[in-house]
Amino acid sequence: MIDYEPFFSAIGRQVQESAIRRMGTVVAKRTDLVSFAPGYPDASLFPWDDLRAIADDLLSGHDLSALQYGPTRGHAPLLDTIVQLMRDRDIQLISGDLLITTGSQQALDLLARVLVDPGDAVLVELPTFTGGIAAFRNAGAELVGVRQQPDGIDLDALDDAWRQARAAGRLVKVLYLIPNFQNPTGLLLSRSKRHAIIDWATRRDVLIIEDDPYGSLYFDGAATAAETRPLRADAPDGRVIYTSSFSKTLAPGFRVAWVAAPAALIDRLETAKQSVDLTSGILDQRLAHEAVVRGVLERSAPVLRARYRLKRDIMEAAITREMGDLLTWRSPKGGFFLWATLPDGVTDTELFSRALDEQVVFVVGSAFHVDGGGHDTIRLSYSEPAPERIDEGIRRLGRVLAPTRAR
Numbered sequence: 048m049i050d051y052e053p054f055f056s057a058i059g060r061q062v063q064e065s066a067i068r069r070m071g072t073v074v075a076k077r078t079d080l081v082s083f084a085p086g087y088p089d090a091s092l093f094p095w096d097d098l099r100a101i102a103d104d105l106l107s108g109h110d111l112s113a114l115q116y117g118p119t120r121g122h123a124p125l126l127d128t129i130v131q132l133m134r135d136r137d138i139q140l141i142s143g144d145l146l147i148t149t150g151s152q153q154a155l156d157l158l159a160r161v162l163v164d165p166g167d168a169v170l171v172e173l174p175t176f177t178g179g180i181a182a183f184r185n186a187g188a189e190l191v192g193v194r195q196q197p198d199g200i201d202l203d204a205l206d207d208a209w210r211q212a213r214a215a216g217r218l219v220k221v222l223y224l225i226p227n228f229q230n231p232t233g234l235l236l237s238r239s240k241r242h243a244i245i246d247w248a249t250r251r252d253v254l255i256i257e258d259d260p261y262g263s264l265y266f267d268g269a270a271t272a273a274e275t276r277p278l279r280a281d282a283p284d285g286r287v288i289y290t291s292s293f294s295k296t297l298a299p300g301f302r303v304a305w306v307a308a309p310a311a312l313i314d315r316l317e318t319a320k321q322s323v324d325l326t327s328g329i330l331d332q333r334l335a336h337e338a339v340v341r342g343v344l345e346r347s348a349p350v351l352r353a354r355y356r357l358k359r360d361i362m363e364a365a366i367t368r369e370m371g372d373l374l375t376w377r378s379p380k381g382g383f384f385l386w387a388t389l390p391d392g393v394t395d396t397e398l399f400s401r402a403l404d405e406q407v408v409f410v411v412g413s414a415f416h417v418d419g420g421g422h423d424t425i426r427l428s429y430s431e432p433a434p435e436r437i438d439e440g441i442r443r444l445g446r447v448l449a450p451t452r453a454r
Contacts, residue, residue, distance in 0.1 A: 062185045081440030083409045086230060086383045087431040092354055093298045094343050101337040105330065117329035119317050121147030121305070125336040129305055132339065136262070136272075137280035138289065143310045146317055149327045151260060151304040152178050154290040157316045157323070158256055158306070159186035162220055168212035170222040170253070172200050174415030174424070176230045179223050179258065189217060190417040197377060199236035200224065202243055209251055222248060222255050227262040227275045228382025231415045231426040235270055235380050245282045255287045260295050261382040263348055266356040270380035285309040293335050295383070296351065297344060301331040355383065358429040361437050369445030383430035386412075390451045394422045398447065407443040 052060075105113045120126070126142040133140055148154040155178060163169060165187025171179060173192030183190055191212055193205045205222070212219050224244070226236035236244075248255050255278060262275045279289040285308065292304030306316060320326075338344055359378070362385055366374055374387040389398065395411035402408060412424025429437055 058185065058187070061187070062181075079406050081407045081432060081436050081443060083407070083427040083429070083432065083437075083440055085431065086428050088295055088299060088351075088383075089354060089358075089431055091433075092347070092351060094338070094347055097338065097341070097343045098298070098334065101334055101341070101343075105333055105337070112329075113333060114330060117326045117332065119146075119321050119326050120313075121145065121327065122329060122332040122336060124340075125303075125332045128336050128339045129307075133289075133307060136277055138277055138307065139283060140307055144307055144313060146306045146308075146313050146320065147327050147332060148290075148304045148306060148320070149324060150294065150299075150302040151258065151290050151292045152182070153320075153323070153327075154304055154306045155179055155182040155256070155258070156185070157319050158221075158288065158290075159183050159188065161312070161315050161319050162254065163188045164218070166217060167221075168215075168217040168219045170205065170208055170212075170219060171417060172224060172229065173418060174231055174412065174421055175223065175417070176225060176258065177414055179225075180415075180417060183221075183223070192417045195229075195232060195234060197234070199226065199229075199234055199240050200244070202240065202247065205244075205247065206251075209253070219251070219253055222253050223258065224255060224278070225258045225261075226278060227259055228264065228270075228379055228384070230261075230382070231384050231410070231412070232386040233377070233379030233382050233384045234386075235274060238274065238276070241276070241278050242281060245278060245286060248282075248286055255282070257287050257289045259289065259291045262291070263296055264352060264355055264383075265381035266352060266359065267380045275381070279307060285312070288312065293338075293344075296347065297335060297338055301328075301335055303327065303331050303335045352381075355381075355430060358432075358434060358437060359385065361434050362427065362429040362441060365438050365441035369441050370448055373445075373448045373451065383428050385427045385429060387425050387427060389423050389425065390448070393448070393451050395425050396422065398425065401447045402444060405443040405447050407440045407447070409444075 126145050129145055130140060130142055159182045163183060163186040167188050168191050169183045169188040170191050170193055173194050191208045193208050194201050209219050228235060257278045259277060265271055265275055277289060279287040289307040293301060373390050376385055376387040379385055395413055399411050410426040412421035415421060
């Protein structure tokens with residue numbers, strides 16, 4: 048067997064896989080497992096009948112281009128449709144400001160490769176999405192975590208991080224944010240901070256990458272479409288690069304996402320994408336386009352919000368019933384995730400090992416921290432499991448945590 052290690056490039060030696068995907072291989076063969084780990088949408092909510100009807104039309108053979116190669120930039124009608132979706136959220140752009148990507152993860156990878164040089168500092172929330180961590184680290188970035196407060200990233204800590212990175216001789220080009228129901232914490236960035244962050248980025252000449260997959264999945268009166276207004280809507284000069292997808296609102300299997308940015312950057316991203324996959328799946332793009340223009344996406348939105356809110360409520364009630372004060376958390380106002388702090392003396396990795404024996408899993412909090420911390424936290428996703436499985440999984444987790452009361 049050939050030893051490939053000497054053949055690897057510098058990037059090949061340092062690439063990192065998603066901690067969540069790696070964990071999935073550990074538990075894949077378990078039976079009767081309750082998983083609060085992946086941020087999967089509830090497949091029972093996918094608009095199966097509507098999508099089947101759309102697919103039948105597209106695969107009728109009347110339009111032979113339905114299964115042909117498409118342009119790298121994206122299916123033109125879909126681009127126009129996304130322009131309207133963005134305008135509905137007060138983002139003014141044209142189709143030339145958009146690039147369709149194969150999921151938001153490809154958007155992050157392309158942005159990292161086009162914007163980041165090895166050794167550059169990239170500022171991220173602490174904690175932050177593991178896919179963002181992997182994309183920027185694989186580009187050779189030095190990731191600098193900035194602590195969060197109940198209303199989002201700490202602005203004083205943000206400027207301190209910028210100063211320290213610059214004092215160390217590092218370029219700071221990018222701040223990566225998930226403003227709406229952040230992965231993993233579920234936090235919602237306050238409106239006042241949104242404006243302040245744009246002002247800060249302008250003053251420090253930093254680009255903001257705004258990752259917004261959960262913006263339309265708000266639950267409570269305090270979290271509405273107004274509260275989730277994109278940063279990009281208030282930064283028309285191109286300071287904010289916006290990414291989103293149909294994965295959480297339509298279905299993730301399509302892998303249809305997009306980047307919104309000035310044409311000069313989109314042109315460079317398009318060139319980079321050509322060397323990766325030439326074009327995202329054209330059939331997937333056409334399905335997504337038809338789902339929007341036929342009203343499927345609009346009809347689904349209130350159903351999704353109601354269902355995920357119900358699941359959040361069920362999980363919170365189960366935690367209170369089964370664990371009392373053993374876990375502490377801030378109730379998410381939208382999205383897929385509940386971020387919990389563990390009792391004193393309990394670590395995420397220790398708890399995960401014991402929970403696996405009880406056939407229940409979650410994501411360890413340390414996976415989302417770029418500073419080696421977070422071992423006193425875990426992420427619980429309520430989006431995929433059925434309500435009765437949420438109850439059962441929390442019951443099992445309660446049994447695992449029960450002995451810690453005696454510590």
